[in-house]
Amino acid sequence: MAIKISPSPAVFRWRPACWLRITGEDAANFLQGQFTNDLRVLPQAGAVYGLWLTLKGKVLADSFVLRSAGSPEFWIGSYFSPASVIRERIESHIIADDVIVEDLTDTWAGVSLLGEGVAEIREKPSSGSSFVFRGRRDRAPNVEGVYAIASGEPDWVAALPPFAQVIDRDEIMRRRIAAGIPAIPADVGPADLPNEAGLDADAISYTKGCYLGQEVMARLKSMGQVRRRLWRVQGTGERFLPGPAPVFAGLRQVGELRSAVGDGAGGWIGLAMVSRLHVSAGVELSFAAGGPPAFRLSDAP
Numbered sequence: 001m002a003i004k005i006s007p008s009p010a011v012f013r014w015r016p017a018c019w020l021r022i023t024g025e026d027a028a029n030f031l032q033g034q035f036t037n038d039l040r041v042l043p044q045a046g047a048v049y050g051l052w053l054t055l056k057g058k059v060l061a062d063s064f065v066l067r068s069a070g071s072p073e074f075w076i077g078s079y080f081s082p083a084s085v086i087r088e089r090i091e092s093h094i095i096a097d098d099v100i101v102e103d104l105t106d107t108w109a110g111v112s113l114l115g116e117g118v119a120e121i122r123e124k125p126s127s128g129s130s131f132v133f134r135g136r137r138d139r140a141p142n143v144e145g146v147y148a149i150a151s152g153e154p155d156w157v158a159a160l161p162p163f164a165q166v167i168d169r170d171e172i173m174r175r176r177i178a179a180g181i182p183a184i185p186a187d188v189g190p191a192d193l194p195n196e197a198g199l200d201a202d203a204i205s206y207t208k209g210c211y212l213g214q215e216v217m218a219r220l221k222s223m224g225q226v227r228r229r230l231w232r233v234q235g236t237g238e239r240f241l242p243g244p245a246p247v248f249a250g251l252r253q254v255g256e257l258r259s260a261v262g263d264g265a266g267g268w269i270g271l272a273m274v275s276r277l278h279v280s281a282g283v284e285l286s287f288a289a290g291g292p293p294a295f296r297l298s299d300a301p
Contacts, residue, residue, distance in 0.1 A: 008115050008164075008165060009113070009114070009115040009116055009160075009165065010113075010114040010115050010164060010165045010166075010167050010171075011111060011112070011113060011114075011160060011164045011165070011167070012111070012112040012114070012137070012167050012168075012171075012172045013109070013110070013111055013112075013166075014079070014109070014110045014111075014112060014172075015105075015108075015109055015110065016077050016078060016079065016105055016108055016109075016110055017078050017079060017080050017081055017082050017083065017105070018061075018063060018076060018077060018078040018081055018082060018085075018086050018087075018105055019075065019076070019077045019083065019103075019104050019105045019107075019108040019146070020075065020076040020077075020083060020086065020087060020090075020101055020102065020103055020104065020105070021073055021074075021101075021102040021104055022073065022074040022075070022076060022090075022099065022100070022101055022102075023072065023073055023074075023099075023100045023102075024097070024099040024100045026097040026098040026099050027072070027098075027099050027100075028074070030093075030094070030097045030099045031065065031074060032208070032209075032211070033209075033210060033211055033212075034052065034089075034090065034093060034211055034212055035048075035050045035051075035052065035065060035211060036050040036051040036052075036053060036203055036204050036205065036213065036214075036217070037049065037051075037065075037203055037204065037205050037208070038205040038207070038208040039065055040208070042065070042066075042067045043067075046066065046131070046132070046133045046134075047064045047066045047131070047133035047134065048064065048065050048066075049062070049064050049136060049202060049203055050062070050063070050065065050203045050204070050205075051063075051184075051194055051199065051203045051204070052081075052085075052086055052089045052090075053194070053211075053212055053213030053217075054190065054212070054213060055212060055213060056213070056216060057193055057194070057213040057215075057216025057217055057220070058189075058190050058191065058192060058193060058213075059184060059185070059188050059189060059190065059192055059193070059194055059197075059199075060081075060086075060089055060185075060190055061078060061081030061082075061085050061086045061089065061184060061185065062078060062080075062081055062184040062199075062203065063076045063077060063078040063081060063086060064076070064078070064133065064144075066131050066133060068128055068131070071128060073128070075131065076090075077108075077131075077146060079136075079183065080183045080184055080185070080186065081185060083103050084103075087101050087103055093212070104148075107148060107149055107150060108146055108147065108148055108149060109146070109147060109149050110144055110145065110146040110147075111145045111146075111147075111153075111157055111160075112135055112137050112142060112143070112144055112145075112172065113135075113142065113143045113144075113145065113164075114137060114138060114140070114141075114142040114143075114167075115140075115141075115164075129147060129148040129151040129154075130145065130146065130147035130148065130151070131144075131145070131146045131147075132145050132156070136176075136181055136202075137172060137175055137176055137179075137181075138175045138176065138179045138181070139179040139180075139181070140179075145157060170261055170262065171264075173259070173261045174261050174262070174263065174264060174269065177232065177259065177260075177261060177269050177270060177271055178232075178263075178269060180198070180230075180232050180271070180299075182197045182199070182230055182258075182271060183259060186243075186258060186259050187230060187258040187271045187273075188230065188258075188273075192228075192273065193216075193220065193226060194217070195217075195220050195226045196226050196228045196229055196230060196273065197229075197230040197273075198229075198230065200217070200220070200221070204217055206221055225276075226276070227275060227276055227277060228255065228273055228274065228275055228276060229273070229274060229276050230258070230271055230273050230274075231271070231272050231273075231279075231281075231297045231298065231299065232269065232270070232271060232297075232298040232299055233257065233260075233269065233270045233271070233272045233285070233295045233296065233297055233298060234263070234267065234268070234269050234270075234295060234296060234298050235260075235267055235268045235269075235270070235294055235295030235296075236266070236295075237266070237267065237268075238262060238266060238267075238268070240260050240262075240268040240270070240294075240295075241257060241260065241287060242259070242260055243256075243257040243259045243260055243270065244256050244257065244258055245287055246287065247272050247274060247285050247286075247287070248285060248286050248287070248288060248289050248290075248291065249278055249279055249283060249285055249286075250289075250290065251289045251290050252278060252289075253289070254274050254275045254278045254279050254285070255272050255273050255274030255275055255279075256272060256273050256274075257270055257271075257272045257287075258270070258271050258272060258273055259271050268295075269298075270295075272285075272297075274297065279297060280297070281297050281298065281299050282296060282297060283297050284296045285297065
C-alpha cells in the first residue's frame with residue numbers, strides 16, 4: 001500500500017482508553033496466567049504488548065503491560081480497549097489471589113513520538129509517574145510517553161524538537177492503517193481470533209505456558225491457517241463508509257469493512273475482515289450486492 005508518510009519528527013497527544021494499576025503479592029503470577037504474551041521479559045523490555053482473550057480464544061481487548069524497575073506495581077494501558085472491559089476481564093478470574101485493580105485512566109495522558117530521532121527518547125527511564133516504551137502506531141520507529149497528569153509533563157516532553165509536526169487523529173489513524181496495525185476492538189473484537197488479524201506474531205506467546213484461550217491458540221498454530229483475514233483496502237474518492245459496513249464481491253458478501261480514513265491524496269484506506277476462500281489481493285469490492293466497485297483489496301498485514 002503506497003501511502004506517503006513523512007519521516008520528519010511528529011507528535012500526537014492522546015488520552016488512554018485504559019490505564020490500570022495492579023498490585024498485590026500474587027499480581028505477577030496472576031497476570032502471567034491471564035495475558036497472552038510472556039511477562040517474564042518485562043525487566044528487559046519495559047513494556048509487553050498482548051491480548052486478553054475469552055475461553056474460546058476470541059479477542060476481548062489488547063494492552064501493554066508495564067512495570068518500573070524494582071517496583072512491585074504493574075500497569076495496564078491501552079489505546080482503544082476500554083478500562084471497564086479489561087478490569088472486568090481481570091477481576092472475573094480473581095478467586096483467592098491477592099490482586100488489586102485500580103482504574104486511574106482519567107488521571108493519565110500520553111504523547112506519541114514518531115519519525116526520526118525517537119530512539120533517543122526510548123533511552124529515558126520510566127518511573128512510577130511516567131513510562132516510555134515502544135508504541136504500535138506504525139511499523140517504523142515510534143515511542144509512547146505516558147505520564148500522570150498530576151505530576152506534570154516529564155522533562156523529556158519539554159525537550160521534544162520544537163520543529164516536530166503536531167498531528168491529529170486522522171493522521172495517526174492513517175499511519176496505523178497504512179501499516180496494517182489493527183485497533184481493538186474496532187478492527188478485531190469479540191467475534192474474531194487474533195490470528196485473523198496477524199496478531200499471533202506480536203501478541204501471542206506459544207512457549208510461556210497456560211493462559212486463558214491458550215488451548216485455542218495452540219490448535220490454530222498447528223492448523224496453520226484461518227478462513228478469514230484482516231486486509232488493507234484502498235478506495236478512490238473522498239466519500240467512504242467509516243465502518244463497520246458489509247463488503248461484497250459480486251453478489252456474495254465476503255466480509256466487513258472495519259475502519260477507514262482519508263489517505264490525504266483524494267482517496268481512502270481501511271482495514272476489512274474478509275474471507276480467504278473467495279477473494280485475493282487486487283480484487284475489487286463493493287458495499288452492496290451486485291454494486292459498482294468501490295475499492296480493492298491491497299494485501300494482508
